[in-house]
Amino acid sequence: MGRGGAAEGGGGTRVSGRGARGAGGQRPAFGLGPPTTKEEEAAVKGPSPRGLWKYATQRWRLAAYFRAPGDGRSRPQIPAPTLLWSILIGFILRQNAFRAIEAWVGSSARRALRVSRVFGDDALRYFTERLSPAPTRAALASVLHRAKRNKAFEGCRFVGLALDGTTAGRRRKSKSSCGLCRPYRNAAREIVGYRHHLVLAAVVGASLTLPVDVEPYGPDDSEYAAGQRLLRRVRTSLGARSIDYVVVDGEFATAPFLHAAGDVGWPVVARLKDNLPELFQAAQRRFRSQPPHLQFRDGPHPIDLWDAEDFDPWEALRWESVRVIRYRQRHPDGEIIEAYWLTNLPSRQISRRSLYALAKSRWQIENQGFNDAKNRYGLEHICDHHPDSLLIVWLLTCLALTLERLYRTRYLHRGAHPVRGAIDLLRLLLLALSAPDFADSS
Known part of the structure; x- marks a missing residue:
């Protein structure tokens, strides 16, 4: 053969x-x-x-x-x-x-x-x-448990779980036996190819970023539904005490996902964008009429930060109030980056500067997660166009990344x-x- x-x-x-x-x-x-x-x-x-x-x-x-x-x-x-x-x-x-x-x-x-x-x-x-994917997922969780017991995250006050979606494996034609092929359309809504989508969960917050699990989703599924399944499974495999917070991009800033995180006992830090127009516009109006509440430096970058925790939740959200921060970051070349974040972490539990660090930890899954996995370890390559094989290869890529990083940075x-x-x-x-x-x- x-x-x-x-x-x-x-x-x-x-x-x-x-x-x-x-x-x-x-x-x-x-x-x-x-x-x-x-x-x-x-x-x-x-x-x-x-x-x-x-x-x-x-x-x-x-x-x-x-x-x-x-x-x-x-x-x-x-x-x-x-x-x-x-x-x-x-x-x-x-x-x-x-x-x-x-x-x-x-x-x-x-x-x-x-x-x-x-x-x-x-x-x-x-x-x-x-x-079967279950033993590989259990092996990843076991390594994460032992890594935390072995103080791999020492010096990190808050250990987070970042979730984000991405594409992996593109094809010009779909395969009838692969239920994960999702059509990709151009501006004219014409199908120009097929891609495979997944949500990745990674432990972040320290200098060490470790992938822990993935959840694929097909054409009749969605990113935030897959994210909810992944969130519940990671909660079961890692336990509530292993993670201090969940950090996600704006696509996950929906009431069902925020409620799912609350149900498993984890607070959420989520990017606030115009997909929540009422809250986003209210935060813009308030903060743009006020001076910064905190100013500090993050390396070479001056940071201006605004913070308020008395915003009204939108109708579907079962929170008493919403805390929103805005930060403005100036780069040495003159570029200015501005972002808004929402959370249910109260100010008595976490300071403004710490909340800023939690929000910035989302970029770890982007840089040390997707970028490394795709550019160095071939996450986008399809070894075998079979749905079960695709999932196993993605999980084994996560395990290979985790073992390589622990071996290199710890051992x-x-x-x-x-x-x-x-x-x-x-x-x-x-x-x-x-x-x-x-x-x-x-």
């Missing part, structure tokens, strides 16, 4: 049931490769795919997830951990196509990748189309070591793959 790889449902190279044992009498974990030699253990001390595997399975305790990732194949010939780890390490190495992963595991770098089998891209398609940053950039870690991982291979003498 594959292009030079073993077939998913048929024959292929037979593997003995008696794997080689290491000096300690242990079999290789999950069939992902032979035991490491002393020379390889020395190489693992620097950043390497083997070190990443050890970090994921031991530090974040994902070994059980790799053993049972929700594999729905009836008669698997290639172990699920082998395929799952190949996708994850492939995404971390920015190989965002299944054919690229096939080429890597078929190369001389396969041993350094900690992959024991050669397979084709069709095996990855067959696997992801039948992989490799210990002691006096500086924080490496993402491109620096990528270079080191590629150099580790080019290191000479050591023969297995066991």
Whole structure:
């Protein structure tokens, strides 16, 4: 079935049931490769795919997830951990196509990748189309829980959850079996292509932005309905105490979404735009006739800020009152940025300057979420045009991003070591793959 790889449902190279044992009498974990030699253990001390595997399975305790990732194949010939780890390490190495992963595991770098089998891209398609998303979502939540317990967000007073929608994967024609294809129309309302839409949830507020879950939505669905489903699921997986606030763009500033956030116990900070004309115009009239209530600097940018918490809610909103802030930010080049935000956080609970920081944290999902996922990790690429595979690939992209960032900013940053950039870690991982291979003498 594959292009030079073993077939998913048929024959292929037979593997003995008696794997080689290491000096300690242990079999290789999950069939992902032979035991490491002393020379390889020395190489693992620097950043390497083997070190990443050890970090994921031991530090974040994902070994059980790799053993049972929700594999729905009836008669698997290639172990699920082998395929799952190949996708994850492939995404971390920015190989965002299944054919690229096939080429890597078929190369001389396969041993350094900690992959024991050669397979084709069709095996990855067959696997992801039948992989349940629930275990991957649980693995993401587990990593986030442990990250917070391990003080990954120390120094951050308020940990937020940012939600926002985006498009991923464009096609000129739709696929009848894909219920996620949404038509894209030009100004004349003519269909010019099809796109796939999703809502991403990411933990924000600190210098570390970690994706936690995604929710797709099709042509008969909407962004804010998908956002409500995602909000409730993240509340169940992370718990109420893991998050201090929710920050969203103006599209989510609707009564149903704000009520859904209140139902799960999280306050909301939402962008106020002209989709709420009465409140928006009332805030404009009041603040433009007043001097700033607070002035400070955010780095090189002078900030003017206005704040009032006695605005009337619109008819559908079940809030006693609405707090609105307006900030005006001046850039060194003379550009002025102005924005309005609404919230149900009272002034006795959070100060004006802190509320400004919460509002600005929304840009983390834009910059460290969508921009990184699309430009570096291929979120927009369609590996397999199948709705189940699309969802799994999006979730595994989130897990790869989360593991890469924790490995780079927490594990490799210990002691006096500086924080490496993402491109620096990528270079080191590629150099580790080019290191000479050591023969297995066991």
